[in-house]
Amino acid sequence: MNDRNNDSFTRDKVLRCAQDDRRFYLTRPALPTRKSRIPAGRETFLRTKALCAYLCGEFFLPVHASHTPVFPAPTPEPLPQRLARVGLRATRQRVLILDGLLTLPGHPTAEQVHQHVTRQVPSISLGTVYKTLDSFVAAGLTRRVASAEGSSRRFDADCTEHHHLFCTNTQEIIDYCDPQLDALIRDFFATKGLPDFQPRSFSLHITGDKVTGPQLRADEPPSAG
Numbered sequence: 001m002n003d004r005n006n007d008s009f010t011r012d013k014v015l016r017c018a019q020d021d022r023r024f025y026l027t028r029p030a031l032p033t034r035k036s037r038i039p040a041g042r043e044t045f046l047r048t049k050a051l052c053a054y055l056c057g058e059f060f061l062p063v064h065a066s067h068t069p070v071f072p073a074p075t076p077e078p079l080p081q082r083l084a085r086v087g088l089r090a091t092r093q094r095v096l097i098l099d100g101l102l103t104l105p106g107h108p109t110a111e112q113v114h115q116h117v118t119r120q121v122p123s124i125s126l127g128t129v130y131k132t133l134d135s136f137v138a139a140g141l142t143r144r145v146a147s148a149e150g151s152s153r154r155f156d157a158d159c160t161e162h163h164h165l166f167c168t169n170t171q172e173i174i175d176y177c178d179p180q181l182d183a184l185i186r187d188f189f190a191t192k193g194l195p196d197f198q199p200r201s202f203s204l205h206i207t208g209d210k211v212t213g214p215q216l217r218a219d220e221p222p223s224a225g
């Protein structure tokens with residue numbers, strides 16, 4: 001029996017965040033199988049045919065998996081509490097703007113968040129949305145993301161350490177987490193060092209195109225026939 005083929009995580013290559021329903025597309029298994037390689041504070045639970053992972057503080061499920069998770073999904077933190085945690089008063093506008101950030105796919109722009117919020121508050125100005133997003137960034141609730149537009153115009157409600165896949169066709173920015181890759185990068189800089197610079201964190205921005213058809217895995221040789 002080939003465990004790899006029976007592993008719904010590697011087969012589906014798509015994970016759904018149970019907190020906000022975002023989709024994460026992976027081209028190869030993102031998690032090492034040895035728990036010792038998981039960074040402190042991140043817990044991973046592996047099963048033979050299904051995988052449930054607490055990764056980057058979020059709970060992921062394979063999209064097409066027909067299994068019941070062994071561990072219950074954590075209850076998402078209510079938006080007013082998220083705001084209060086960083087010292088921001090939970091006004092209706094702030095809650096709606098944060099909701100837009102979490103709901104809109106692909107790391108939205110301020111304009112997209114504004115459009116989302118005007119469905120409920122038609123009078124809100126784009127300037128207010130910009131100012132609110134800036135206050136979220138300053139409070140550490142949100143971060144800016146570099147994109148093809150050349151500046152940090154896009155926003156990310158996930159401030160945990162992760163990488164980004166940027167699709168040049170759809171302009172989507174897709175979150176990508178891989179503790180094995182993180183360990184490689186950390187080891188590299190620990191060994192090689194950087195002149196006159198102490199790295200604190202890192203985030204890769206990988207540019208490419210989303211592929212929808214079947215792909216050859218990087219660790220599998222082409223079949224002979």
Ligand SMILES: [Zn+2]
Nearest residue numbers: 156158164175
């Ligand atoms: Zn992100």
